Amino acid sequence: MARIELNNIAKAYGPVEVMRDINLTIDDGEFIVLVGPSGCGKSTLLRMIAGLEPISGGDFTVDGKRMNEVPPRDRDMAMVFQSYALYPHMDVARNMGFSLEIRKAANEERVSKVQEAARTLGLSKLTERLPKQLSGGQRQRVAMGRAIVRDPSAFLFDEPLSNLDAALRVEMRLEIARLHQRLKATMIYVTHDQVEALTLADRIVVLNAGDIQQVGTPLDLYETPANKFVAQFIGSPTMNILEIEPKQGGLSLKNGANLGVGLTNAQAGARELGVRPEHLNIVSPEEAHISGTAELVEHLGSDTNIHANVPGIGQVLVREHGHFALKSGDPVGIALDLEKTHLFDADGRRLAA
Amino acid sequence: MSTLRNSSPLAVTGKYLALGFYVAFALFPLYWLVKIAITPDKLIFTEGTALFPSEFTFENFQTVLIATDFLSYFKNSVIVSVGTAAITTAIAAAAGYAFSRFVFRGKRLIIALMLITQMFPLLMIIAPIYKIVAAVGLLNSLTSLIIVYTAFNIPFATFLMQSFFDGIPKDLEEAGMIDGCTRFEALRKIILPLTLPGLGATLGFVFTAAWSELLFALMLINSNDTMTFPVGLLTFVSKFSVDWGQMMAAGVLALVPSCLFFIFIQRYLVQGLTSGAVKG
Numbered sequence: 001m002a003r004i005e006l007n008n009i010a011k012a013y014g015p016v017e018v019m020r021d022i023n024l025t026i027d028d029g030e031f032i033v034l035v036g037p038s039g040c041g042k043s044t045l046l047r048m049i050a051g052l053e054p055i056s057g058g059d060f061t062v063d064g065k066r067m068n069e070v071p072p073r074d075r076d077m078a079m080v081f082q083s084y085a086l087y088p089h090m091d092v093a094r095n096m097g098f099s100l101e102i103r104k105a106a107n108e109e110r111v112s113k114v115q116e117a118a119r120t121l122g123l124s125k126l127t128e129r130l131p132k133q134l135s136g137g138q139r140q141r142v143a144m145g146r147a148i149v150r151d152p153s154a155f156l157f158d159e160p161l162s163n164l165d166a167a168l169r170v171e172m173r174l175e176i177a178r179l180h181q182r183l184k185a186t187m188i189y190v191t192h193d194q195v196e197a198l199t200l201a202d203r204i205v206v207l208n209a210g211d212i213q214q215v216g217t218p219l220d221l222y223e224t225p226a227n228k229f230v231a232q233f234i235g236s237p238t239m240n241i242l243e244i245e246p247k248q249g250g251l252s253l254k255n256g257a258n259l260g261v262g263l264t265n266a267q268a269g270a271r272e273l274g275v276r277p278e279h280l281n282i283v284s285p286e287e288a289h290i291s292g293t294a295e296l297v298e299h300l301g302s303d304t305n306i307h308a309n310v311p312g313i314g315q316v317l318v319r320e321h322g323h324f325a326l327k328s329g330d331p332v333g334i335a336l337d338l339e340k341t342h343l344f345d346a347d348g349r350r351l352a353a
Numbered sequence: 354m355s356t357l358r359n360s361s362p363l364a365v366t367g368k369y370l371a372l373g374f375y376v377a378f379a380l381f382p383l384y385w386l387v388k389i390a391i392t393p394d395k396l397i398f399t400e401g402t403a404l405f406p407s408e409f410t411f412e413n414f415q416t417v418l419i420a421t422d423f424l425s426y427f428k429n430s431v432i433v434s435v436g437t438a439a440i441t442t443a444i445a446a447a448a449g450y451a452f453s454r455f456v457f458r459g460k461r462l463i464i465a466l467m468l469i470t471q472m473f474p475l476l477m478i479i480a481p482i483y484k485i486v487a488a489v490g491l492l493n494s495l496t497s498l499i500i501v502y503t504a505f506n507i508p509f510a511t512f513l514m515q516s517f518f519d520g521i522p523k524d525l526e527e528a529g530m531i532d533g534c535t536r537f538e539a540l541r542k543i544i545l546p547l548t549l550p551g552l553g554a555t556l557g558f559v560f561t562a563a564w565s566e567l568l569f570a571l572m573l574i575n576s577n578d579t580m581t582f583p584v585g586l587l588t589f590v591s592k593f594s595v596d597w598g599q600m601m602a603a604g605v606l607a608l609v610p611s612c613l614f615f616i617f618i619q620r621y622l623v624q625g626l627t628s629g630a631v632k633g
């Protein structure tokens with residue numbers, strides 16, 4: 001059980017500062033997902049929490065106790081590596097029980113804990129195998145088992161599923177969610193996959209270039225993204241961003257289409273409008289805000305993605321529920337759900353009404 | 354490889370012919386060594402070029418073992434080679450680990466210096482080495498050879514060990530440290546077992562280098578008591594004749610420890626000990 005606090009955490013590699021002023025409080029038992037594009041500093045942040053990477057500035061506390069200089073072995077945190085990092089010369093059981101072996105736990109305790117973890121993870125028949133005799137998914141489970149056996153105060157995951165194929169990834173994602181429900185331990189999970197983030201997290205931390213962009217529940221981030229980066233990173237397919245020209249008497253798009261909505265004072269500096277594909281609809285020409293031609297229509301069964309080319313605006317992606325009878329080259333009229341649009345200023349900040 | 358595509362019988366034959374030729378080429382001098390060692394003295398010159406001698410004898414071996422100082426040379430060589438291999442490998446392993454895992458000031462400089470030491474022909478530094486060894490009073494001692502060989506082998510052995518450590522993912526010792534190890538424990542319980550092939554290769558390399566070194570052994574040793582085997586071999590060449598048979602018999606015997614050594618470490622040289630550690 002652990003409440004983890006990061007206060008003005010900074011990280012520099014030599015003269016290169018990769019992270020500054022990171023502030024974050026993680027509640028006991030919370031499932032936090034750190035998400036962001038590759039190279040944004042997710043792993044670095046996680047490794048500072050684990051103690052594998054020295055913290056260059058700020059305070060890192062666990063349950064109120066400053067831990068900046070505490071070595072990894074005394075932090076009581078377990079970590080699942082992207083590479084799994086199984087000990088190749090030890091069999092599955094010894095891999096899973098290694099932490100107890102190091103702590104000189106009693107033999108019976110170790111064996112029973114390893115057996116229990118192996119049973120939960122469906123590894124009971126494999127305990128005598130070496131890592132090289134396992135499939136990718138099984139190795140992943142062993143890596144999880146190694147963490148579970150320890151019963152740590154916090155679990156750290158660094159992109160644990162990114163080496164698995166799609167089907168296995170979904171399965172393991174469920175398993176991790178179940179694990180969290182059962183253990184109710186603090187979990188910090190790093191991924192670049194926003195679907196993993198949205199499905200697993202109590203709260204998501206969106207990082208970009210070493211900065212926290214926004215912290216919030218999955219729904220918060222989806223409905224009220226703090227800026228254009230978060231808006232485009234969260235949600236799939238990606239949000240459409242359309243340039244606007246704020247005119248007297250209402251909002252109009254670059255091609256002159258007037259949306260017939262006024263701007264509040266706070267929104268006076270708006271430069272761009274964001275709207276998710278699912279908040280656009282194909283409508284008859286009379287009801288349309290904008291119109292163009294369907295360039296590519298993807299029939300996914302559950303949804304239909306229409307990539308439309310709108311003169312004066314460019315590519316716009318529309319997502320319709322279910323099967324939508326439309327082919328490439330058809331003319332389309334598109335209406336915006338004006339309740340669900342977002343306005344961004346010149347710096348990409350979202351402007352609330 | 355050949356299972357991937359259907360090679361024509363001609364290509365397969367060609368491949369084995371080439372392999373066979375290479376093996377014969379490489380092993381022929383060895384065969385000749387053994388052949389002359391078991392040829393009776395009286396036949397050495399009369400049947401000089403015959404592939405098989407018409408008579409065999411183990412007399413040469415007997416003479417070498419009983420009537421010469423071969424056993425003493427042999428013992429000296431074992432002491433020097435094992436000592437050099439053990440000390441060099443221990444130092445190289447520690448240095449290689451540091452080079453592989455730590456960032457520290459002067460790392461590039463040290464690596465550059467170590468490379469530079471490898472650039473000079475040994476002949477150039479024989480005189481200064483002789484003076485130094487003489488000054489500290491270590492001439493004619495096996496210790497001097499161990500020290501000199503260790504110094505010369507450390508750079509290469511260090512690079513060798515570093516490359517083995519580089520091949521072991523950092524994640525493994527980090528996982529170990531998260532699991533409760535100190536860095537040293539992680540090194541001992543996780544990294545060391547995985548480096549056994551590297552240690553074996555380095556031991557073998559240094560051992561053979563020390564075993565067959567002649568130049569320094571010749572310069573630094575001239576008492577019969579402390580001669581190593583390569584120097585001792587030269588005593589079979591006298592002013593008026595060369596004892597070919599005995600010399601070759603001694604050579605064959607000298608191969609024995611190298612062979613034993615490699616048989617002993619070859620199981621550690623088998624690749625793939627780290628497979629399964631990480632994805633793939």
Ligand SMILES: Nc1ncnc2c1ncn2[C@@H]1O[C@H](COP(=O)(O)OP(=O)(O)O)[C@@H](O)[C@H]1O
Binds near residue numbers: 013018036038043044
């Ligand atoms: N050892 C290092 N030395 C210098 N820069 C590093 C080092 N490790 C990571 N970085 C830099 O820190 C940034 C964050 O890296 P990382 O945390 O691995 O990103 P992520 O896990 O989000 O993909 C990157 O820009 C990377 O270049």
Ligand SMILES: [Mg+2]
Binds near residue numbers: 042043044
């Ligand atoms: Mg990473």
